[in-house]
Amino acid sequence: MANRLIIDMDGNSVIGIPGDEFQQTYTDTCAIKSQQIILNEFGVPVTEDQCVQYSYEHGWYDGSGNGTSFEDVGKLLTDGGVPNHQQVNADIFDIMNELSQGHKIIIGVDSGELWGNSFIEWLRDFFLGETPDHAVIVSGIDTTDPNNIMVYVTDPGNGDHNKAYPIDQFMDAWKDAQCFMVATDDPIPSSSPEMVNFDYETGHIADVAGVDYTDFQLFNDLSDSIPIYDLSHETPVSPMASLVNAYMDVSNKNVPFEQIFTDYDFNSYIDTDVANHAMIDTYYNSIEQINFNPEMSWDTYADLHSYEVLTNDSYTEFLHDSIDYFNAIGDYNSALYCEQQLHILDYCQNYDVNFYNTFYDL
Structure with missing residues (x-):
């Protein structure tokens, strides 16, 4: 080996x-x-x-x-x-x-x-x-x-x-x-x-069983918000097993990340307060990893587009444009963390969570 x-x-x-x-x-x-x-x-x-x-x-x-x-x-x-x-x-x-x-x-x-x-x-x-x-x-x-x-x-x-x-x-x-x-x-x-191949500078490996480390962090956050077993059924149910199945499907490219919030049983068990709390730390770590310069910051982007009401959709548009920019200049790490924030927005969209109140405006 x-x-x-x-x-x-x-x-x-x-x-x-x-x-x-x-x-x-x-x-x-x-x-x-x-x-x-x-x-x-x-x-x-x-x-x-x-x-x-x-x-x-x-x-x-x-x-x-x-x-x-x-x-x-x-x-x-x-x-x-x-x-x-x-x-x-x-x-x-x-x-x-x-x-x-x-x-x-x-x-x-x-x-x-x-x-x-x-x-x-x-x-x-x-x-x-x-x-x-x-x-x-x-x-x-x-x-x-x-x-x-x-x-x-x-x-x-x-x-x-x-x-x-x-x-x-x-x-x-x-x-x-x-x-x-x-x-x-x-x-x-x-x-x-x-x-021998561990990246001590980043402090983690690049991917975990075929899933980018950034996406793995979100799976880990979700795992904190669901029980391992639900014993209320005649036959015990495992929400954690459902999350593992979702993880393996993302790993094997069978489904895109955003689809995990609609196609898997673990969603019935998510405690959004716990999930939100876990994702807050992930979000702020993500912000620190993205090389936003003042000219391309969210505030500049919002002013340029005359956004009077800040919504999940407007921030999603900002992230897509940011990903295009970072990929064009070869800053793939920043693009990856922008994609992680998009996945947090996927979670917000499916659970009717206001991104700004929960993550951005803290």
């Missing part, structure tokens, strides 16, 4: 690269071992035993067989000089977002659902409740086959690396831990072979 964050040969896409081949020494040090592997990748030469001893001295591990509580996962990284953040109720787009930025990820899972008999695990969940008991490193996501998306896991428990699990099985194991995730704030150093 080539040492790249994104592999795209003959239309095949893999996000991330599997991690190191290491197995934990003790039965309950999966979270410690996961952190040690990541510390090593960041150039911190510590052993598992050193990490176990340090965790014991700081009260994060007592050797009783209970392992490390989720609230303490990441503290070894922090003290080792690797800043990180925790997230609960994350989703697959959150994982893709971290991977696309070169970050390392630890998640909590129910090991039985990852390793064991699915029927036995269903009985355990039914009678005992969800039982997260293990920590693993997410190494990558393979979207080569849209109908069979696989998640790669580096597992200290059994020493597996580059171990692929169907996304449904992965999600079942992950949700038992309330989709808990710890991710580093920074990409691993350029000295790592898997980072």
Whole structure:
């Protein structure tokens, strides 16, 4: 496998690269071992035993067989000089977002659902409740086959690396831990072979499984606004699965981006307040990436066209003209971010959101 964050040969896409081949020494040090592997990748030469001893001295591990509580996962990284953040109720787009930025990820899972008999695990969940008991490193996501998306896991428990699990099985194991995730704030150093083609200046890869990073950001924003499952039906429904299907259709050029707001079931579940809030940060980041000069600013454009009322349609026209200009002068990055704003307007149009009140005039 080539040492790249994104592999795209003959239309095949893999996000991330599997991690190191290491197995934990003790039965309950999966979270410690996961952190040690990541510390090593960041150039911190510590052993598992050193990490176990340090965790014991700081009260994060007592050797009783209970392992490390989720609230303490990441503290070894922090003290080792690797800043990180925790997230609960994350989703697959959150994982893709971290991977696309070169970050390392630890998640909590129910090991039985990852390793064991699915029927036995269903009985355990039914009678005992969800039982997260293990920590693993997410190494990558393979979207080569849209109908069979696989998640790669580096597992200290059994020493597996580059171990692929169907996304449904992965999600079942992950949700038992309330989709808990710890991710580093920074990409691993350029000295790592898997980072050879990573663009440290932009801080992310150019596309995520065939979708421009700018469009991926909007999918990630939308994922924050919908539930993973709707259990109110006799047969559970997954709005998140519908969003993933939309993502893969855009990736495979089966539909244009704007069509996702009309053709997919996830739209029935969008919380527009949450989606608006998520997209505000994306919008302002987009503005910073566009090389508008004073002569081509929106204010100049509006005055030139004598717009007395600023509408979604007028700003759409401005963006189309801006895209034509940037493409003509070869500033394709600015054109790409203008297109991202057009997609935000597509969202506004379909959800009757006033672009100016929500995004522009803040």
